[in-house]
Each structure stands twice: as structure tokens, then as C-alpha cells.
Amino acid sequence: MTSTVFEREVPAASVIDAALAGSKPVPFWLDDVGPTDVGQPLGGEHTADLVVVGAGYCGLWTALLAKQEDPGRRVLVLESHTVGWAASGRNGGFVEASLTHGQENGENRFPEEIDRLNELGRQNLDEIEKAVRDLGLDCDFERTGSIDVAIEPYQAAELQASAAAAGQVFLDREAVRAELNSPTYLAGVWHKEETALVHPAKLARELARACRDLGVEIFEHSAATSLVPAAGGGDVVVHTDKGRVRAGRVALATNVFPSLLKRNRLFTVPVYDYVLMTEPLSGEQLASIGWHNRQGLSDVANQFHYYRLSADNRILWGGYDALYHFGREVKSEYEDRPETFRKLASHFFTTFPQLEGVKFTHRWAGAIDTSTRFCAFFGTAHGGRVSYAAGFTGLGVAATHFAAKVMLDHLAGRDTERTRLKMVRSKPLPFPPEPFASVGIQATRWALNRADHNDGKRNLLLKTLDAVGLGFDS
Incomplete structure (x- = not known):
């Protein structure tokens, strides 16, 4: 069994502490627009x-x-x-x-x-x-496209096969790093027309x-x-x-x-997703990673990260931990989870070690309505x-x-x-009531994490859930 790139390269705790110090526990987007009537x-x-x-x-x-x-x-x-x-x-x-x-x-x-x-x-x-x-919606709309990136060898092979089947643009190691420079990237697929970004x-x-x-x-x-x-x-x-x-x-x-x-x-069940936002990058910092075409990015693991640039060149960095809390409740106290924000910060600097010293200005979370x-x-x-x-x-x-x-x-x-x-x-299959929902979701998350550490191989639990239409995607 292998380990993922995010566990092989762990930034120093002092780097994470400095980056998170002073970050506000509020959504950047809502803070940015400010209060309205x-x-x-x-x-x-x-x-x-x-x-x-x-x-x-x-x-x-x-x-x-x-x-x-x-x-x-x-x-x-x-x-x-x-x-x-x-x-x-x-x-x-x-x-x-x-x-x-x-x-x-x-x-x-x-x-x-x-x-x-x-x-x-x-x-x-x-x-x-x-x-x-037509409506003049001022929302920073950019039709940038997106790139799926591989950070493990088995993911690179899967991306190459899927790109060939769909006629999409496959990027090898050099090509993907020319778009966005990270030592973790092994390959990518560029979806040029299928993604826009907004505020x-x-x-x-x-x-x-x-x-x-x-x-x-x-x-x-x-x-x-x-x-x-x-x-x-x-x-x-x-x-x-x-x-x-x-x-x-x-x-x-x-x-x-x-x-x-x-x-x-x-x-549906509420699954909490966690996000960090950096300060605006300087010209030198932005040059160190490239990203001239401003695409949205995500890696292709079961527990994946998604990230993009804002209009003022901040990096939004989210995903990986998708957390369900017993009882299907939506509560504000679930939103500030230090261990998850530290994990996200660690993964950020593993992906972009050249950005060490960048600070996060905002950290937040929110509930996603997930069906089976x-x-x-x-x-x-x-x-x-x-x-x-x-x-x-x-x-x-x-x-x-x-x-x-x-x-x-x-x-x-x-x-x-x-x-x-x-x-x-058609309708999705319903989630079971508690405590079965919580037990099942936590077991599935464990199995997905294990698959990410084992060349993507899905165990019996995941195969069974896939067969009956009850898979789980982080």
C-alpha cells in the first residue's frame, strides 16, 4: 500500500501556523461584498x-x-x-x-x-x-475552463485513457506544469469549454x-x-x-x-466542506506558479481538492475533508474546525512549496446537500x-x-x-435513518481514503455500494 503525495511531503508546523494566523472565520465572498440592505x-x-x-x-x-x-x-x-x-x-x-x-x-x-x-x-x-x-450581472464571470490533475501514477494513466476516449486535451507532466507549476503534478486533462468561474x-x-x-x-x-x-x-x-x-x-x-x-x-444529508482563501498574490508569487490561463483546478482522488484564482489573484483552496455529523443537522458550530483547516494548509504548501510565506485571510465551511x-x-x-x-x-x-x-x-x-x-x-435511493446513516457514511469515507492510498483500488464495501447505487463521492 502506498501513501499519497500529501502525506509524503508535510510542511513544518511553523509554516502552517504563520499562514493561518489572523485568518477570519467567515466566507471570503460574503465578506468581500459586504452588507446590503x-x-x-x-x-x-x-x-x-x-x-x-x-x-x-x-x-x-x-x-x-x-x-x-x-x-x-x-x-x-x-x-x-x-x-x-x-x-x-x-x-x-x-x-x-x-x-x-x-x-x-x-x-x-x-x-x-x-x-x-x-x-x-x-x-x-x-x-x-x-x-x-444580457442582464449585466456583475459577478466576475470568466469562461476559463478547468484542469483535472493527477498526483499519483495510477491517476495519470486513468486521465490519459479518459482523455483519449472523450477527445479531450491530455497534458503530460511537462505540459501540465507549464500551465500551473506544482511538483506534485504528473498529468492533467484540460476541459477548455466546460467551466466558468464566478464570484x-x-x-x-x-x-x-x-x-x-x-x-x-x-x-x-x-x-x-x-x-x-x-x-x-x-x-x-x-x-x-x-x-x-x-x-x-x-x-x-x-x-x-x-x-x-x-x-x-x-x-439528502448535509456534508460539510471546508475552504481557505489566501491574500492576493504578488506579481513575483504569481509568476512562480504560472497559471496564465486562470483555469479552475481539481485533483482526481476520491478525497480531492479544488482551487482557483479570484479576480484579485487570491487562491481559493478547498475540499478533501467532506464531513457528515450525526443527526443530519446543519449547525454553525460545525464550520470552524481547526484540524481540517490545518490539513488544508499543509496540502496547499505541499502543492505549492514556492508560496511558503503566503497568508490565508479567510477560512470557512458550509453544508452541501448530498444525495446518494x-x-x-x-x-x-x-x-x-x-x-x-x-x-x-x-x-x-x-x-x-x-x-x-x-x-x-x-x-x-x-x-x-x-x-x-x-x-x-427517477429518484435516488434514500439514506437510511440514524444511526445507520452515520455508521455507513463514516465507513465509506474510511474506505475511500484507503482507496486513495492503494492505487485507487476499491474494496468490497465500495464495490457493493456502487452496485446498489449508494456510492459516496467526497
């Missing part, structure tokens, strides 16, 4: 044509597209906190064409549809780019601004507490602590938070008057735009190519 909470009795629950990307795209489709309809958005405060303001800002959490996952889950899903995913990314341009919090704020410009009403600090049929039938009533809305249609975009539909609560198939699932309730999408996992920024279109199709009763997809019609 908070919308009023919902109070009293209201009626609407469409209520959207959740003001992250999925909810905001749904409201925006609904209003563009029919400017005369009254659209209300209910948000429990503030626009984009959760995953939409904390993610890495990778806007990926994949709707299926990557090619391999899509091939395993939907082999008969994967080619068309890839086409729809690229079309979806093009539509987002067009919306950014996540700016995207959320700008989507909300575009919604309001069209007449969408957004109520913040208005957590939806229940969803019930209206007296007399035909409509649905959404309750908050201080008000309620009677609506003809409801779109649920609550993602990691407990669904208002109890039937869906076993379909690692991509979104969809459905309706209350006789088609309610639609939902959830389970986006880690590549959900672009997929939320596609999901918004699916939900609007469902709510309008439209039979479209989107609604006929197996990915849209």
Missing part, C-alpha cells in the same frame, strides 16, 4: 401566482425565469435568512457544464442519456453566460437585483414553516412565523435544509402545484439554472425533453 420579512396575508422558497441560486433562477416567461404573474421569494447566505455565497464559484456531478458519475447513473445530458449541460452553461451578459456572492446578489428589477418580491428573514393545501382546494398555502401566502404554484429550493415535504427528508446519486433530483407534490429540486452536491452552481427550468416545466404541466429525462423522472 436587508429585505423586509413577510407579514400578514398575501396571494401570489408563484411562491419560491429559498433565495439561493436555484430559487433566484426560478423566480427570474418565471417572471421573464410571464411578466404579469406575481412572484414572491421567501428566504429564511438573507439572499445567498448559505451554499450560494460560500461555494468555490465553479460553474460547471456537467449536470451529473462529472462524467463518470453520469455514465454510471444514466448511461443511455449521458451524451444528451452532456449536450444539455453545455447548452445550460452557454445560457448562463448569455444571461450574465459566488456577487452572482447571488446580482440575480436578486435582476429579479427585483423585473418585479419579483423577495422577503428575507421569512422562513417557511409549513406547506398545506388551501381551504377549498386549488391553491397551496405557505406559512411563515409572521405571515402566509396563498399561491397557485410553489417551487421548493431549500436544498440542504429540511424539506417542507417530509417524504424528501431522507433523500450526487446530482439533483426532482419531483412534484400536491397535485402538481408544488415542484422541488434538491441534492446538487458539489457541482450545483450551473445545475441550479437547469433545475429551475425543470421546476417551471413541472408547475406548468409541460411535457418537455427535460421532464422526460430519466435523471428527472
Whole structure:
């Protein structure tokens, strides 16, 4: 059994201490945009044509597209906190064409549809780019592409084979290091058209601004507490602590938070992802690593890192530890985990030893809504008057735009190519209740870590979970 590169090269504790000293335990993106005027909470009795629950990307795209489709309809958005405060303001800002959490996952889950899903995913990314341009969304959008990098010999062989099969750009050791100079890199695959980068919090704020410009009403600090049929039938009533809305249609975009539909609560679990952000690199520091084409990067281990440059040349460095906490709870106290931030800092300086001395200004975490198939699932309730999408996992920024279109199709009763997809019609297997969920997830994480240390070889547990559709991807 071998050890990974991140365990063979461990920076001195003093290097890690100095880098983390003074870092703020808040998401850089949200800190960067600063406070905005908070919308009023919902109070009293209201009626609407469409209520959207959740003001992250999925909810905001749904409201925006609904209003563009029919400017005369009254659209209300209910948000429990503030626009984009959760995953939409904390993610890495990778806007990926994949709707299926990557090619391999899509091939395993939907082999008969994967080619068309890839086409729809690229079309979806093009539509987002067009919306950014047409609506003037100030969100640091860059169509940079991305590189998958190998840091172990077996990964390099796998990347070469996959690139050849898909007609993608394979980079050998010298070529990948010419793009981004790290002594850990053995090979890479450059996906030139399939990734854009954004400032996540700016995207959320700008989507909300575009919604309001069209007449969408957004109520913040208005957590939806229940969803019930209206007296007399035909409509649905959404309750908050201080008000309620009677609506003809409801779109649920609550993602990691407990669904208002109890039937869906076993379909996702919250998995915490951790992130560091450096100070802006100097010209000399940036020159030492290259990165002239500013691609997004990730390694291809089971426990992987993702990283990218911000508009002001900071490096965002996240991933590896994907942690589930017993009980499916989402709690702020899970977000500041010193041992994970130290591990991330250690891996950062192993990857870029020439950047020793760089400091991290921000450290943060957030919960990701993960399903057993690692991509979104969809459905309706209350006789088609309610639609939902959830389970986006880690590549959900672009997929939320596609999901918004699916939900609007469902709510309008439209039979479209989107609604006929197996990915849209099928459901993931639910996670078991506690304590079985916690035991199973922790055992799977251990097995994935072991595979990363053993040339990627999956043990009996992982093979069994793969066979029944209960695999786990960090």
C-alpha cells in the first residue's frame, strides 16, 4: 500500500501556523461584498401566482425565469435568512457544464442519456453566460475552463485513457506544469469549454437585483414553516412565523435544509466542506506558479481538492475533508474546525512549496446537500402545484439554472425533453435513518481514503455500494 503525495511531503508546523494566523472565520465572498440592505420579512396575508422558497441560486433562477416567461404573474421569494447566505455565497464559484456531478458519475447513473445530458449541460452553461451578459450581472464571470490533475501514477494513466476516449486535451507532466507549476503534478486533462468561474456572492446578489428589477418580491428573514393545501382546494398555502401566502404554484429550493415535504427528508444529508482563501498574490508569487490561463483546478482522488484564482489573484483552496455529523443537522458550530483547516494548509504548501510565506485571510465551511446519486433530483407534490429540486452536491452552481427550468416545466404541466429525462423522472435511493446513516457514511469515507492510498483500488464495501447505487463521492 502506498501513501499519497500529501502525506509524503508535510510542511513544518511553523509554516502552517504563520499562514493561518489572523485568518477570519467567515466566507471570503460574503465578506468581500459586504452588507446590503436587508429585505423586509413577510407579514400578514398575501396571494401570489408563484411562491419560491429559498433565495439561493436555484430559487433566484426560478423566480427570474418565471417572471421573464410571464411578466404579469406575481412572484414572491421567501428566504429564511438573507439572499445567498448559505451554499450560494460560500461555494468555490465553479460553474460547471456537467449536470451529473462529472462524467463518470453520469455514465454510471444514466448511461443511455449521458451524451444528451452532456449536450444539455453545455447548452445550460452557454445560457448562463448569455444571461450574465444580457442582464449585466456583475459577478466576475470568466469562461476559463478547468484542469483535472493527477498526483499519483495510477491517476495519470486513468486521465490519459479518459482523455483519449472523450477527445479531450491530455497534458503530460511537462505540459501540465507549464500551465500551473506544482511538483506534485504528473498529468492533467484540460476541459477548455466546460467551466466558468464566478464570484459566488456577487452572482447571488446580482440575480436578486435582476429579479427585483423585473418585479419579483423577495422577503428575507421569512422562513417557511409549513406547506398545506388551501381551504377549498386549488391553491397551496405557505406559512411563515409572521405571515402566509396563498399561491397557485410553489417551487421548493431549500436544498440542504429540511424539506417542507417530509417524504424528501431522507433523500439528502448535509456534508460539510471546508475552504481557505489566501491574500492576493504578488506579481513575483504569481509568476512562480504560472497559471496564465486562470483555469479552475481539481485533483482526481476520491478525497480531492479544488482551487482557483479570484479576480484579485487570491487562491481559493478547498475540499478533501467532506464531513457528515450525526443527526443530519446543519449547525454553525460545525464550520470552524481547526484540524481540517490545518490539513488544508499543509496540502496547499505541499502543492505549492514556492508560496511558503503566503497568508490565508479567510477560512470557512458550509453544508452541501448530498444525495446518494450526487446530482439533483426532482419531483412534484400536491397535485402538481408544488415542484422541488434538491441534492446538487458539489457541482450545483450551473445545475441550479437547469433545475429551475425543470421546476417551471413541472408547475406548468409541460411535457418537455427535460421532464422526460430519466435523471428527472427517477429518484435516488434514500439514506437510511440514524444511526445507520452515520455508521455507513463514516465507513465509506474510511474506505475511500484507503482507496486513495492503494492505487485507487476499491474494496468490497465500495464495490457493493456502487452496485446498489449508494456510492459516496467526497
